[in-house]
Amino acid sequence: MVGVISLIIFINYLINSSLLIYPTFSKSNLVRATTLGKAYGKNGVVVSTQKDASEIGLKILKNGGNAVDAAIAVGYALAVSDPCCGNIGGGGFMLIHQADGTEKFINFRESAPLKASADMYLDQENNLIEGLSTQGYLAVGVPGTVKGLNYALEKYGTMSLKQVIDPAINLAKQGYVLQQGDVDIFDRGKKKLSEPNVAKIFLKNGTDTYQPQDLLVQSDLANTLSLIAQQGTDAFYKGSIAEKVVAASEKNNGILSLEDFANYQISEYEPVSCSYRGYQVTSSPPPGGGTTVCQMLNILSGYDLKQLGWRTPQSLHTIFSSMLLAFGDRNHYLGDPDFVNNPTDKLLSIDYATSLRDKIAFEAIPPESIYTNGLQSEGTSTTHYSVVDRDGNAVAVTYTINSYFGAGVIAPETGFLLNNEMDDFTTKLGEANQFGLRQGEANLNEPGKRPLSSMSPTIVSKHNQVYLVTGSPGGSTIPTTVLQVIINAIDYGMNLNDAVNAPRFHYQGFPKSVRTEAQAITPKTMRGLQLRGYKVTPSRQWGAAESILVDPKTGIKLGINDIRKPAGKAVAY
Numbered sequence: 001m002v003g004v005i006s007l008i009i010f011i012n013y014l015i016n017s018s019l020l021i022y023p024t025f026s027k028s029n030l031v032r033a034t035t036l037g038k039a040y041g042k043n044g045v046v047v048s049t050q051k052d053a054s055e056i057g058l059k060i061l062k063n064g065g066n067a068v069d070a071a072i073a074v075g076y077a078l079a080v081s082d083p084c085c086g087n088i089g090g091g092g093f094m095l096i097h098q099a100d101g102t103e104k105f106i107n108f109r110e111s112a113p114l115k116a117s118a119d120m121y122l123d124q125e126n127n128l129i130e131g132l133s134t135q136g137y138l139a140v141g142v143p144g145t146v147k148g149l150n151y152a153l154e155k156y157g158t159m160s161l162k163q164v165i166d167p168a169i170n171l172a173k174q175g176y177v178l179q180q181g182d183v184d185i186f187d188r189g190k191k192k193l194s195e196p197n198v199a200k201i202f203l204k205n206g207t208d209t210y211q212p213q214d215l216l217v218q219s220d221l222a223n224t225l226s227l228i229a230q231q232g233t234d235a236f237y238k239g240s241i242a243e244k245v246v247a248a249s250e251k252n253n254g255i256l257s258l259e260d261f262a263n264y265q266i267s268e269y270e271p272v273s274c275s276y277r278g279y280q281v282t283s284s285p286p287p288g289g290g291t292t293v294c295q296m297l298n299i300l301s302g303y304d305l306k307q308l309g310w311r312t313p314q315s316l317h318t319i320f321s322s323m324l325l326a327f328g329d330r331n332h333y334l335g336d337p338d339f340v341n342n343p344t345d346k347l348l349s350i351d352y353a354t355s356l357r358d359k360i361a362f363e364a365i366p367p368e369s370i371y372t373n374g375l376q377s378e379g380t381s382t383t384h385y386s387v388v389d390r391d392g393n394a395v396a397v398t399y400t401i402n403s404y405f406g407a408g409v410i411a412p413e414t415g416f417l418l419n420n421e422m423d424d425f426t427t428k429l430g431e432a433n434q435f436g437l438r439q440g441e442a443n444l445n446e447p448g449k450r451p452l453s454s455m456s457p458t459i460v461s462k463h464n465q466v467y468l469v470t471g472s473p474g475g476s477t478i479p480t481t482v483l484q485v486i487i488n489a490i491d492y493g494m495n496l497n498d499a500v501n502a503p504r505f506h507y508q509g510f511p512k513s514v515r516t517e518a519q520a521i522t523p524k525t526m527r528g529l530q531l532r533g534y535k536v537t538p539s540r541q542w543g544a545a546e547s548i549l550v551d552p553k554t555g556i557k558l559g560i561n562d563i564r565k566p567a568g569k570a571v572a573y
């Protein structure tokens with residue numbers, strides 16, 4: 001007993017002193033990382049953007065559920081307690097690593113309604129009609145979350161739907177106590193809370209902003225979740241829930257039909273993968289952002305980043321170049337694999353990475369020489385969570401309703417926000433969407449097609465053992481956030497806390513400026529970058545890389561809640 005306690009104290013010391021695996025970065029004064037969002041254990045870990053949802057996931061693990069069971073419970077719980085982003089009215093991606101090393105990818109991205117068309121957001125003069133692809137029922141893609149979560153549970157989980165949904169039903173019925181972090185999100189998304197069905201739920205008495213310690217009860221959502229628990233997936237796609245959404249859509253100039261719901265399919269694909277410094281990196285294939293993550297890593301594998309230095313002009317120029325080159329290809333080539341032929345084999349080949357490296361010289365690569373489609377993004381209504389169980393199964397989920405509080409509409413009596421994912425299509429060739437996205441023909445809107453995404457739930461493994469589970473919200477910044485967590489850990493030897501919480505930067509060529517969080521780059525380095533032709537623009541924080549690291553020597557699992565999402569929590573046992 002004394003031995004066990006000493007071992008626990010020793011491991012605690014190692015983790016808290018940042019010596020466990022990565023000794024270097026904690027000494028840097030660039031990071032103001034908190035230790036509050038940290039949890040570790042021998043058995044299982046859950047990290048999500050909302051504490052009640054994380055705790056629900058942990059309870060499932062403690063009750064004998066596997067990582068998939070816990071992931072489904074967290075997915076439904078976040079639909080209640082992280083309403084800006086967690087959802088049943090949107091879609092997303094799930095990456096599963098099974099203890100035997102097998103990896104599965106489930107695509108439950110929303111699809112365009114059957115009445116959709118490439119010019120549906122344009123007026124007679126061919127101009128984009130402001131707000132049409134972002135607000136209201138015409139912005140809504142056919143939701144995939146319920147089918148995706150239930151499919152994953154049935155195929156890879158061990159528990160019943162009732163067991164994993166019940167905690168979310170209770171959370172909706174009895175309410176959850178709002179933290180400052182929850183309230184801040186309502187404040188930020190306030191302009192999306194005015195539609196009467198939305199205001200009724202997410203504004204106090206229908207008019208005022210909720211305050212910390214208020215209890216948020218969601219009875220309609222509790223009823224909707226109970227129907228799903230009792231009747232399964234069909235309750236959502238072929239029953240009264242679909243009927244209510246379609247009726248509201250028809251009444252409000254939308255094009256959703258019962259056929260859209262009844263025909264909605266999820267897909268299971270091979271994930272994309274690449275090898276990086278001896279690790280296997282697995283992530284989302286198109287329409288997800290994992291190809292971009294792997295392309296950047298393939299390019300960077302030809303350099304010794306550590307030797308180039310931490311955030312020096314040389315190392316940053318190399319990383320920025322990898323970002324620009326990968327985004328150029330993303331915007332030009334990629335789209336829904338059920339509709340376009342994505343050249344991922346070529347894009348991820350070593351020869352191609354070598355040819356891209358040849359473009360990197362002393363000066364910044366002119367973005368015009370790489371691609372003509374611009375891309376810019378602010379925070380999106382996406383959320384990422386990670387789970388690892390005691391057997392070494394891991395799940396990474398990123399799902400979304402696109403912008404904060406989605407399309408800002410709720411069908412009467414359903415209680416859940418609908419997405420505005422249609423705005424992720426190329427709404428007009430050559431024109432930016434709500435996040436400044438100017439994408440190509442491969443991503444044009446067509447009936448049944450899924451819009452291109454940047455979501456990149458990612459699992460890094462070695463010898464089939466999970467090493468790192470990560471992902472993030474943040475639109476086009478998702479792949480670069482995931483990249484930085486990976487290189488911070490692997491190249492710069494940081495502990496996970498520092499790897500996740502280090503100030504970030506983002507570059508994609510257009511706009512012609514590197515975005516940086518506060519203290520990401522020193523003034524001296526900035527001058528060095530300017531000499532190479534870069535413009536650097538400070539920005540507010542972005543992303544929430546809810547991550548887990550498994551120590552290869554001890555098997556101890558460490559979860560880190562990103563400081564950028566204070567309502568989140570890492571829990572472990």
Ligand code: GLY
Pocket residue numbers: 380382400401402403421424452453454455475476
């Ligand atoms: N809606 C943001 C994304 O899928 O990338």
